Amino acid sequence: MPWVVTGSCSHCGACCKPPVVVDNPCMVKGDTKCLFYSDDPQEGKFGHCLILGRGNKPIKNVRDRLGNRITDEQIAWFEANCPQWPTQCVAQLVRGDFELPETCAFSITWVD
Numbered sequence: 041m042p043w044v045v046t047g048s049c050s051h052c053g054a055c056c057k058p059p060v061v062v063d064n065p066c067m068v069k070g071d072t073k074c075l076f077y078s079d080d081p082q083e084g085k086f087g088h089c090l091i092l093g094r095g096n097k098p099i100k101n102v103r104d105r106l107g108n109r110i111t112d113e114q115i116a117w118f119e120a121n122c123p124q125w126p127t128q129c130v131a132q133l134v135r136g137d138f139e140l141p142e143t144c145a146f147s148i149t150w151v152d
Contacts, residue, residue, distance in 0.1 A: 043134050045127045047146040051088060053077050054141030055125055064121070065113040066104075075104035076118070091118055 054060065056077035061067055066074045073079075076090040091110070094102050099118075102110040121128075126146055132138060133148050140146055 043130050044151045045146055045148050050145035052143040054143045064117045
């Protein structure tokens, strides 16, 4: 039987901060969070992603929290890593390559 990721995002932002996110174009080395994560609560959630929270606006119009327009490199990294996290990381989680952050509402379980 497979390992399955269950739960839903609580928007705690833990996956948007080091050490979960490393060396990617959406981070500035030495910064404490992704350029597109805002700590400002929205809709009763801890914070929100400026990319996911864009509504129907084109992704090319998104600006980071510093006011800079999103780049093609950032779009590619976001699309490959963020919307389906942590489901694309099940093998790494099982191997123990990393752990889900303590505040994460997701869990990984073995389904019989």
